[in-house]
Amino acid sequence: MAEADPGGAAGTPVPEVTVSDAADLDARLRAATAPFVVRGLVKDWPLVVAGRRSAREARAYIAAHARPVPFAVSVGTSESDGRLFYDDAMGMNFRMMQAKLPAIFAKIDAFEGQAGAPPIYLGSVDLHDFFTGLHEANHVDLGQRMALASIWIGTRTRIAAHNDLPANLACVAAGRRRFTLFPREQFRNLYLGPVDNTPAGRAISMVDFHAPDFAAYPRFATALAHAQVAELAAGDALYIPPMWWHHVEGLDAFNVLINYWWRDAPSWLGQPQDALNHALLAIRDLPADQKAHWRDMFDHYVFGNDEAVVAHIPEAARSVLAPLTPQSAGRLRAFLLRQLSK
Structure with a gap:
């Protein structure tokens, strides 16, 4: 087995652009056919400001807006190195649980700084359904787009390469994230797993990006030749076009991302x-x-x-x-x- 750099798969940097205002961002999104990064797009969000002070302040800020309802949370094992994936029997190597957000954050507080702590991950939580005022205080003006706004919260995690039907604007609100992206046509070289038994509803790459086995997955070398990589700090944003594959890593002890999904096709079309x-x-x-x-x-x-x-x-x-x-x-x-x- 060939070892890759544990910092993540190789790739060329995602191009960076600057935007002057919402109209400029709108024009770039309409014209884009490939990913791009906007540094500092959301640097003035109150959540970003709180997270720069400390991870605990970011959690306190989020918790202050949370509704008193159960949240779905994934809890992995200490042996997984943050990788939320299949186990040896092709079940999941994490448990799905439900708890209110203060209780989840209390667990993250308790594990903070501990070596080998299990990964804790809240994925695709609807900002409108689970929070009051968080979206209003921390959002990107996307014009007339009917975007779904979600928040992703977790400790150090690795999410296998997958793709999504909608366009995606991903904004890092706390911590750091690394995205490794591939054009749509690279799906054959990513060695996708089952379409029905998946960690989160989408087929994922079976390749461990931190230790790719090129004997088992030889075409992954071709995928890497087409890879683009973006490492984002708090306040930065990444546009991911529809159906582009992306592997996502939360690099810090506590990481928060808010993203927006939208389709250019009418909402009444099928999936x-x-x-x-x-x-x-x-x-x-x-x-x-x-x-x-x-x-x-x-x-x-x-x-x-x-x-x-x-x-x-x-x-x-x-x-x-x-x-x-x-x-x-x-x-x-x-x-x-x-x-x-x-």
Whole structure:
């Protein structure tokens, strides 16, 4: 097994840009086809200011805005070196628990400074559902985007490379984070795990970025040749385009990130991952000649989708073959649910 630098996988630096105001950021986000870093984008957030004083002050600031409800928290093992991943039996190497935020922070306080402390991680916590006033005091102006705002809180952690359907603006509010990013097409070289048994709903790379086994995963060397790396301090932000793969490390004893997800496509469209899962169920194990036919059908109706597909059908009768609307998408969704329930 070849050992990598324990500081993380190699890669070229993500390009950095400066933005003058919300309109400038909006323009850059609209034009972007690759990741970029904005240093100091959120440096004036009250949470960032509190975190610069100390990790405990950051926790106190967050706790003061938390609603008195249970939070889902992942607790790993001291042997995991912060890596939240599978165990040897392809279960998870962490436990999911629920507790109110002050109790979770009390555990982080108790473990602070201890060697081998288990990783504690709260992932993708909705800012509006679980906090009062935190978003209002600490947010990025994203114009007309209907963005989902989430907070990620944890000790030193390593989150395996995965991708997300929406665009993502990730803002470090406390601690430091390292992102290792890969273009969409590198998925074959990242050796993805199961699509249904996952740590957090998305297929992840099976490669340990701190100790990659190039004998077991030889194409990972090709992925690394296309990798981009960004190390962010509190106040910095990173834009991750839709479907780009990213491995995320919390580098300090306490780390906080607030991110924004949004889709440029209408919210009433379905989830492509659901279509892939259904294709695994319905198409993948067909005889080869039938699979070839369905590949042609997908090319014709989905990936080609030009005027020739529907030119012979009266315009008023094209139904879901016409550009989808909220109404026709709703009918199609209801039809699919009826079919899947049979």
